[in-house]
Amino acid sequence: MDNRAIGVFDSGLGGLTTVRELRKLLPDERIVYFGDTGRVPYGNRSRETIRKYAMQDIRFLKRHEVKLVIAACGTVSSALTPELSAEAGVPFSGVVVPAAQAACAATVNGRIGVIGTTATVRSGAYGRAIRTINPDARTFGNACPLFVPLVENGFIEPDNEITAKVAEIYLKPMIDERVDTLILGCTHYPLIYDIIDRALGSRVTLIDAGKQVARWAQGYLAREDLLAGPGGGGTEFYVSDSPDGFSEIAGLFLGGDVKGDVTQIDLDTL
Amino acid sequence: MDNRAIGVFDSGLGGLTTVRELRKLLPDERIVYFGDTGRVPYGNRSRETIRKYAMQDIRFLKRHEVKLVIAACGTVSSALTPELSAEAGVPFSGVVVPAAQAACAATVNGRIGVIGTTATVRSGAYGRAIRTINPDARTFGNACPLFVPLVENGFIEPDNEITAKVAEIYLKPMIDERVDTLILGCTHYPLIYDIIDRALGSRVTLIDAGKQVARWAQGYLAREDLLAGPGGGGTEFYVSDSPDGFSEIAGLFLGGDVKGDVTQIDLDTL
Numbered sequence: 001m002d003n004r005a006i007g008v009f010d011s012g013l014g015g016l017t018t019v020r021e022l023r024k025l026l027p028d029e030r031i032v033y034f035g036d037t038g039r040v041p042y043g044n045r046s047r048e049t050i051r052k053y054a055m056q057d058i059r060f061l062k063r064h065e066v067k068l069v070i071a072a073c074g075t076v077s078s079a080l081t082p083e084l085s086a087e088a089g090v091p092f093s094g095v096v097v098p099a100a101q102a103a104c105a106a107t108v109n110g111r112i113g114v115i116g117t118t119a120t121v122r123s124g125a126y127g128r129a130i131r132t133i134n135p136d137a138r139t140f141g142n143a144c145p146l147f148v149p150l151v152e153n154g155f156i157e158p159d160n161e162i163t164a165k166v167a168e169i170y171l172k173p174m175i176d177e178r179v180d181t182l183i184l185g186c187t188h189y190p191l192i193y194d195i196i197d198r199a200l201g202s203r204v205t206l207i208d209a210g211k212q213v214a215r216w217a218q219g220y221l222a223r224e225d226l227l228a229g230p231g232g233g234g235t236e237f238y239v240s241d242s243p244d245g246f247s248e249i250a251g252l253f254l255g256g257d258v259k260g261d262v263t264q265i266d267l268d269t270l
Numbered sequence: 271m272d273n274r275a276i277g278v279f280d281s282g283l284g285g286l287t288t289v290r291e292l293r294k295l296l297p298d299e300r301i302v303y304f305g306d307t308g309r310v311p312y313g314n315r316s317r318e319t320i321r322k323y324a325m326q327d328i329r330f331l332k333r334h335e336v337k338l339v340i341a342a343c344g345t346v347s348s349a350l351t352p353e354l355s356a357e358a359g360v361p362f363s364g365v366v367v368p369a370a371q372a373a374c375a376a377t378v379n380g381r382i383g384v385i386g387t388t389a390t391v392r393s394g395a396y397g398r399a400i401r402t403i404n405p406d407a408r409t410f411g412n413a414c415p416l417f418v419p420l421v422e423n424g425f426i427e428p429d430n431e432i433t434a435k436v437a438e439i440y441l442k443p444m445i446d447e448r449v450d451t452l453i454l455g456c457t458h459y460p461l462i463y464d465i466i467d468r469a470l471g472s473r474v475t476l477i478d479a480g481k482q483v484a485r486w487a488q489g490y491l492a493r494e495d496l497l498a499g500p501g502g503g504g505t506e507f508y509v510s511d512s513p514d515g516f517s518e519i520a521g522l523f524l525g526g527d528v529k530g531d532v533t534q535i536d537l538d539t540l
Contacts, residue, residue, distance in 0.1 A: 038319050039309055044422070046512030049308050149419035152314070162439075165432055242316030 002226040005030040005236075006217065007061030007069040007090075011053075012040030013152070014187035014210070015072030016253035018095075019235060021214035022070075023254075026221070028228045031235040032064045038240030038267050041148055042075040043117025043186070050079040050119060056270035058088045060238070066090065067226050070217060072210055074116045074186040078125035091220075098216040099183050099209035100129035106205045107181040110137045113174040113204070115196075116185030118143040126185055140177045144170040144186075151188045152249075158194040167192070167199040175200065183207045191253065237262040240270075272496040275300040275506075276487065277331030277339040277360075281323075282310030283422070284457035284480070285342030286523035288365075289505060291484035292340075293524075296491070298498045301505040302334045308510030308537050311418055312345040313387025313456070320349040320389060326540035328358045330508070336360065337496050340487060342480055344386045344456040348395035361490075368486040369453050369479035370399035376475045377451040380407045383444040383474070385466075386455030388413040396455055410447045414440040414456075421458045422519075428464040437462070437469040444470065451475045461523065505530040510537050 006022065008015055012035050019033055034057055036042075042050050054076045061069050068091045071077045077094025085092045103112045114126040120143070127139040146166050150156070155163045174182060182200065184190060187210040197206060221227045239246055243262040250258045276292065278285055282305050289303055304327055306312075312320050324346045331339050338361045341347045347364025355362045373382045384396040390413070397409040416436050420426070425433045444452060452470065454460060457480040467476060491497045509516055513532040520528045 038315065045308065046514065049511045145423045146419055146425075149416055153415045155416075162432060162435055165435070169432075241319050244316065 001229050002067050003030070003228045003232055004065050004067040005032045007032050007034070007064060007066035008072050009034040009036070009057040009061060009069070010071075010073040010187060011036050011042035011075060013037070013249055013253050014148070016250055017187050017190045017208075018070065018072035018210035018214050020254045021211045022217065023233070023235070025214055025218045026227070028230050028233045030228065030232055032061060032066060032238070033235060034060055034238045036240050041117070042073065043119050043148060044145060045119060047079050047119065047123070050075060051084060054080060055084070055088070058090070058092070060265070060270055062088075062090055068092070068217060068221070070213055071095065072187050072213065074120045074209055078116070078120040078123040078185075093213055093216060093220075095185070095187065095209035095213045096125050096129050098212035099185065099207050100126055100133060102207045102212045103181050103183050104130060104133045104137060106207060107137065109178065109180045110134070111177060111179045112137055112139050113177065113179035113182040114139055114141045114185050115144045115170065115174075115182065115189070116141070117148065118145050120185050126183055140174065140179055142170055142173050147192065148186065148188050151191045156191050160195065163192055163195050164199065167195050171196065171199045174204070179204060181205045181207060183209055185209050238265050239263075240265055240267050271499050272337050273300070273498045273502055274335050274337040275302045277302050277304070277334060277336035278342050279304040279306070279327040279331060279339070280343040280457060281306050281312035281345060283307070283519055283523050284418070286520055287457050287460045287478075288340065288342035288480035288484050290524045291481045292487065293503070293505070295484055295488045296497070298500050298503045300498065300502055302331060302336060302508070303505060304330055304508045306510050311387070312343065313389050313418060314415060315389060317349050317389065317393070320345060321354060324350060325354070325358070328360070328362070330535065330540055332358075332360055338362070338487060338491070340483055341365065342457050342483065344390045344479055348386070348390040348393040348455075363483055363486060363490070365455070365457065365479035365483045366395050366399050368482035369455065369477055370396055370403060372477045372482045373451050373453050374400060374403045374407060376477060377407065379448065379450045380404070381447060381449045382407055382409050383447065383449035383452040384409055384411045384455050385414045385440065385444075385452065385459070386411070387418065388415050390455050396453055410444060410449055412440055412443050417462065418456065418458045421461045426461050430465065433462055433465050434469065437465050441466065441469045444474070449474060451477060453477045453479055455479050507532040508535050509533075510535055510540075
């Protein structure tokens with residue numbers, strides 16, 4: 001048993017979809033969430049800048065004596081090498097490997113699509129992880145840089161015409177390549193799950209990367225005997241820009257009220 | 271005569287539309303441009319964070335011994351108070367006052383619209399500047415948070431269906447309020463000038479805030495006898511993320527090739 005918290009971070013609010021899943025699977029765990037809202041988004045930045053920001057984010061979480069750090073962000077997960085993750089000096093997982101495992105288990109025709117930010121797709125990280133598990137699988141990536149701003153600006157109703165049109169453009173290559181499984185490689189995308197599903201004609205299995213890492217964490221903590229004892233569950237939120245309006249938008253991602261304190265930290269202290 | 275450079279900055283690349291105009295009006299001037307590409311965009315951040323970033327940006331430009339600093343960014347221009355600008359310790363202008371003057375000169379019915387980022391519209395800065403010039407004018411603001419990501423992701427062809435649809439939604443309140451003049455309060459917007467114009471039925475005078483500040487600078491330098499001597503014109507570019515791909519996208523904003531060096535600076539040194 002280990003009552004230390006699980007640290008979760010993201011460039012902004014997308015990672016809250018992972019927190020939602022963690023809360024469902026592991027209600028007794030204490031979660032410390034950091035959203036780098038002062039520098040969001042990461043998805044169009046260079047690999048070097050993403051790595052630098054990510055290591056600062058991990059350092060911040062480590063100050064909270066966490067037993068595990070989860071990068072609930074496709075962009076960060078794709079930019080970090082195993083060496084860098086090891087350097088963090090704390091048990092660590094991104095979303096890439098758990099999502100790759102789920103996709104390999106789900107595919108029938110071995111054709112797996114990956115959508116994410118520009119940086120995620122450019123990195124090729126999902127493809128590498130998939131080929132490690134199944135060398136015969138073929139992967140097809142497409143960057144969807146407008147999905148994050150669309151989600152963050154609330155264009156998420158299942159019948160939203162604009163997001164549907166953008167999804168049609170971004171997902172056409174996936175239909176053309178006959179993928180039977182698609183990794184939602186960015187933790188913002190579950191908020192437009194229905195729109196993506198519809199653009200694909202509901203014929204493709206969608207893999208929610210943020211959900212998969214939550215499942216992986218459940219297994220890992222159980223295996224390592226690191227699960228928290230009952231009754232101490234809860235979430236503390238930290239952000240790097242003003243927390244004004246945070247609860248409102250965060251509620252969208254968490255699928256309900258934000259229970260827990262929201263504290264602003266100074267970027268200079270990262 | 272004064273051969274020191276003009277410093278121009280923006281959260282990212284939008285300010286290059288102002289550089290384009292400055293080069294046209296003042297070809298002999300040396301321009302030092304800083305685009306904070308490592309932290310772009312500013313438009314959804316809190317006023318405090320925008321002010322902090324802006325003061326760092328100004329400090330960076332001052333190291334280049336500039337004779338004038340232009341915030342070629344609607345968001346920064348709206349967030350800085352006269353006191354903060356004075357604190358910069360260098361002649362300074364944002365885009366708000368020059369744009370407000372042009373709008374007041376252009377309007378016939380006294381009904382002026384302002385579009386910009388969330389932070390710009392929330393600040394009310396354009397409205398205050400307009401009422402100082404013409405207390406009878408009425409202003410109507412509407413935030414257009416998707417325009418910047420649409421522009422930065424290249425959804426700018428005049429017949430782009432998605433941007434046209436978004437423009438229709440964002441600009442409907444302007445038609446309903448019968449504005450006859452609309453300030454493009456963000457330096458990204460000139461790239462979708464035609465789409466905005468069409469959404470308004472081409473009945474509204476558009477004021478390009480970035481162009482207006484360039485005109486203001488021309489007048490200011492002439493009045494103060496600070497114009498550069500002939501032959502020394504050129505632009506140096508500084509960015510806070512990798513310069514990879516900068517020239518390509520910058521060419522879009524500048525309406526041509528990027529002539530001049532592009533240097534990456536470390537955010538920690540700001």
